[in-house]
Amino acid sequence: MKCRRCRQPAVIDLRRHNAAFCSDCFLHHCREQVRRAISEFSMFGPEDRILVAVSGGKDSLALWHLLRELGYSADGLYIGLGIGGYSEESEIRTRAFADDHGLTLRVISLPEDHGYDVETAAQRTRRAPCGACGLSKRHLFNRAALDGGYDVVATGHNLDDEAAVLLGNVLHWEPGYLGRQYPVLPATEGFARKVKPLVRLGEREMAAYCVLLGIEYQVEECPMAEGNRHLGYKEVLNDLEARSPGSKAAFLASFFSRGHEFFRDAAGGEQEALHGCVECGSPTTGEVCAFCALRARVVGDTPVTIGRKD
Amino acid sequence: MKVLLRNPRRELEIEGPMVADVLLRRLDINPETVLIICDGTLVPRDTRLSDDAEVELRPVISGGAA
Numbered sequence: 001m002k003c004r005r006c007r008q009p010a011v012i013d014l015r016r017h018n019a020a021f022c023s024d025c026f027l028h029h030c031r032e033q034v035r036r037a038i039s040e041f042s043m044f045g046p047e048d049r050i051l052v053a054v055s056g057g058k059d060s061l062a063l064w065h066l067l068r069e070l071g072y073s074a075d076g077l078y079i080g081l082g083i084g085g086y087s088e089e090s091e092i093r094t095r096a097f098a099d100d101h102g103l104t105l106r107v108i109s110l111p112e113d114h115g116y117d118v119e120t121a122a123q124r125t126r127r128a129p130c131g132a133c134g135l136s137k138r139h140l141f142n143r144a145a146l147d148g149g150y151d152v153v154a155t156g157h158n159l160d161d162e163a164a165v166l167l168g169n170v171l172h173w174e175p176g177y178l179g180r181q182y183p184v185l186p187a188t189e190g191f192a193r194k195v196k197p198l199v200r201l202g203e204r205e206m207a208a209y210c211v212l213l214g215i216e217y218q219v220e221e222c223p224m225a226e227g228n229r230h231l232g233y234k235e236v237l238n239d240l241e242a243r244s245p246g247s248k249a250a251f252l253a254s255f256f257s258r259g260h261e262f263f264r265d266a267a268g269g270e271q272e273a274l275h276g277c278v279e280c281g282s283p284t285t286g287e288v289c290a291f292c293a294l295r296a297r298v299v300g301d302t303p304v305t306i307g308r309k310d
Numbered sequence: 311m312k313v314l315l316r317n318p319r320r321e322l323e324i325e326g327p328m329v330a331d332v333l334l335r336r337l338d339i340n341p342e343t344v345l346i347i348c349d350g351t352l353v354p355r356d357t358r359l360s361d362d363a364e365v366e367l368r369p370v371i372s373g374g375a376a
Contacts, residue, residue: 001354012345013354020354057372130373160371207345207370211352221317225373234371238342 012208015245023212030209033200034066041183043195048151050074051192053141054097054105056090056218059156061097062209063198067154068101074154077144079137080109082117083224090218097215106148108140116298118224124298129224132294139282139291145192152187158198158206163248164233166255179267182260190274190283202248311359313337314366326361333359334367343371 001010003022010020021029037043044050050067054060054076067074078094081087091107098105111117114136121132145153157165162181169177187193198206210217225231240247276282277289284290311326313333324333330346330353346353347366359365 001356010354011352013356015341023352058370059372202342203372204342204345204370207368208352211345211347211368219316219368221369221371221373228373231371231373238340238371241342242340 011212014205016202016241016249018245026205026208027212030062030201030205031066031069033205034063034197035070037183037197037200038070038195041195041199043154043184043197044072044152044193046071048073049149051141051145051148051150051153052076053137053153053155054078054094055156056093056097057156058207058210058215058217059158059161059198059203061093061156061215061217062206063154063156064097064103065101065213065215066209067197068103075104075106075148075150077106077108077141079140080107080111081133081136082109082111083119083222086218086220086223089220093216093218097217106144108144110136114295116295121294121298122224125294128228130228130230132298133224135290135294139289142192142194143280143282146190150192152193152195154195154197156198156206157196158201158203159249159252160203160234160237161230162196162199163237163252164230166252167233167237168229175263175266178260179263179265182256188283190276190281199252200249311361311363311365314364316367317369326359326363328359329355330357330359330365331355333365337367339367344369 001013001020002008003010003025004019005025005028006022008022011023012026013020050072052060052064052067052074054064056078064074064076076094076098078091080091095105118129118133118136121136122129125132141153165181169181183196183199185194237248273285274283277284277292279288279292282289282291288296311324311328313322313324315322331341334341334344334355341355345368346355346357347368348357348359348363
């Protein structure tokens with residue numbers, strides 16, 4: 001195969017674009033897709049301070065690299081989840097990346113700073129580990145962004161992640177979740193702006209970006225994620241994509257351009273009822289926020305219900 | 311050729327040469343879900359893999375949705 005742009009030998013083919021690219025042109029393609037996403041959804045400007053949620057995986061490290069390549073001011077925040085050797089290696093990858101590129105990295109440890117790890121939280125709450133993990137990360141990234149004076153939190157959710165979430169939300173017709181599924185969530189009282197600049201790039205592209213640039217990322221799958229619903233949704237979507245290239249991108253882009261507006265009002269229903277958590281001050285509808293409730297119950301030993309049921 | 315697979319990590323010995331796309335089909339791997347890395351270099355799916363090649367089929371799917 002030849003590169004679509006320069007006709008040199010290609011290193012990767014992208015059936016969705018009916019194209020192949022050489023290394024230089026593929027990296028240009030990635031930068032261009034991120035630049036277009038930032039512009040299309042008015043995610044942030046050159047003056048904004050960005051906090052990148054980094055996990056040591058391909059998506060977040062590629063995102064951090066891409067934002068710096070495009071000239072943005074971006075620091076990283078890594079949250080240690082206490083998932084044994086997996087977390088240890090993820091932190092090593094993240095610290096090495098930050099050191100190699102002269103970037104500012106903040107680190108929070110769930111076990112050391114908050115007294116629990118994801119597996120224990122899952123056992124005590126009798127829920128899938130991804131629920132406790134996601135809740136903890138969303139709270140801590142938001143808190144760190146507000147406390148650190150950042151304008152926006154950027155996460156490495158890519159096209160495949162978002163298409164899988166969309167499929168799950170559609171299968172359950174969840175108006176609130178559909179209303180909140182958008183590449184940019186504006187800041188509201190107690191919540192930092194959140195953006196997903198990789199929404200135009202698939203996870204195969206992000207892995208290729210890292211390989212071509214020699215970015216050493218955590219290749220192994222999180223042992224807690226095995227068998228989770230979103231992996232199943234991705235499998236279904238990739239089967240569809242193999243038969244009909246471009247299906248995933250069309251599914252997601254059409255939702256953003258033509259479907260999301262019908263659910264937007266459903267997203268803000270709880271906004272008016274929010275007040276400060278008595279423990280940490282974060283917005284909540286109850287006396288304590290979901291994170292503080294989770295932490296209290298996990299560090300203690302009373303079961304608690306979090307998230308939605310499978 | 312030597313073929314490295316992950317999750318779980320394992321190695322296969324497969325007779326070459328063979329076009330990468332054919333290798334994926336033979337192993338029943340969806341091309342959307344892997345990168346093909348031949349002797350340390352990323353290659354497209356029409357690449358002819360030699361019998362003495364070391365090929366990594368690196369999965370790209372991450373499970374976390376949070």
